[in-house]
Amino acid sequence: EKLDYIKSLGCDGIWFSPLYPSPGVDCGYDISDYRAIMPEFGTMEDFDALMAECEARGIKVIIDLVVNHTAGQHEWFQITREYLKELEEGQEASAEDCEYFDYYHFSKEKLPGYSALAGTDYYYECQFSNGMPDLNLANEAVREEIMKVMRFWIKKGVAGFRVDAAKEFYTGEVEKNVEVLEWMQDTASSLKEDIYMVAEVWDDLTTVTKYYKSGFTSIFNYPFGNNGGKIITTIRNMDNPNLVPTYAQALETVHASYAENHPGYIDAPFLSNHDVGRIFGFCSGDENKIKLAGAMNVLMSGGVFIYYGEEIGMPGSGNDPSKRAPMYWNAMRNDGTTNPPPECTLQECVFGSLEEQANDPTSIYNYYREVIAIRNALPVISHGVPTAEAALNTGCISATRKTWEDQECIILMNLSTEAGQADLSAYADWSMVASLSADGEPVTLEGTTLNMPACGIAVLLPN
DSSP: OOHHHHHHHHHEEEEEOOOOOOOHHHHHHHHOOOTOOGGGGOOOOHEEEHHHHHHHHEEEEEEEEEOSOOOSSSSEEEEEEHHHHOOOOOOOOOOOTTTTTGGGGGESSSTTTTOOTTSSOEEEEEESSSOOOOTTOOOHHHHHHHHHHHHHHHTTTTTTTETTGGTTTTTOHHHHHHHHHHHHHHHHHHTTTTOOEEOOSSSOHHHHHHHGOOOEEEBOOEEEESSSHHHHHHHTTOOTTTTHHHHHHHHHHHHHHHHHHHOOOOOOSOOOOOOOHHHHTTTTTTTHHHHHHHHHHHSSOOOOOOTGGGTTTTOSSSSSSHHHHOOOOOSSSSSOOOOOOOOOOOOOOOOOOHHHHOTTSSSSHHHHHHHHHHHOOHHHHOOOOOEEOOOTTOOOOOEEEETTTTEEEEEEESSSSSEEEEETTTTTTEEEEEEEEEOOOEEEEETEEEEOTTOOEEEEEEO
């Protein structure tokens, strides 16, 4: 029912967090059946109808693929547990007697990250929770199961998968994890030539760069996202002429680093997600900073992710359920608003619900629509290779040039709480084709002087 809203926002894709049956140990990330829909969400027929409606609107769908672990209630683990309980004293377990025994990691020693399996002499690996036993991804039978799951959903029409916890397949062992991702990418591509794969590797630039050796389509850009990423740390250092120029330089550095290991990579920028607090808190509730953060994210190259509610400045922090509160569709929280997850603390949406913001041209929502429209109108923004434009990237003006095939653009941002100026005398053959203002003050061009209000943004194209 909300697909037309997503389309009107300017988005052409949806990432669904887990829709599978789950006992709910981790908000759906503990899966008990990879080929079914959680009853609370509907039926498989509902999902099929959703996919048909998405296709009619040109909206692609990717879904979470959680293969680091299953739920303890998954039949693979349940069957193995019963088998181990029935072993006679002194008898050793084997995959010959129980086909799922090697699907997980069992030991008779208490190893780090292992929990006791009640009623047996065994321990099992469960790095996240004792309700989420880790799969043995070196087992060819497990990989065959994963391939079958991918094939099932691809036939349902999904465009790809978001792979959860890729850094934890083999905790602390990058090379092994890279091999798993390489296998997953190759397998997925063999099932669907244009498959889109994006992995969660929650780590720094050096580590994320290593994971691109896998050839994986995308890896979430944690060096720029989240509370400690470059976007938010730059906003926290607005008005600092020594630090503002490092933003464009970082865009250039990160791209070069990723591309060195995977020239065809597609970046996956984001600000927040279901695991972290929302940008309302990151920006201390400052409306202009929330808008600016959104624009900095949307104007990055690659496939940009927006966590639902970011476009209205929705709050959310604390425990995981509180970060996953329902969308504030209207002030009364009815007409399409779902019930919050258990233990969720709802916070007041300071800037109003979507319904309240929709008709306000200065709202965060309409600002998001503007910046997304600019991105969609100029493919060089999403496809371009970023480099710092040294002549303009000075003081509190951030300047990034993007180049794609025979197209170029320059994105200027005034990362200051005060108005600023850029001297365009050396850019006589460029024109301003788009601008954004967080506070309502326009960006203007007087002769060769670009006047930029606080948090203002301008996009230049060559004539």
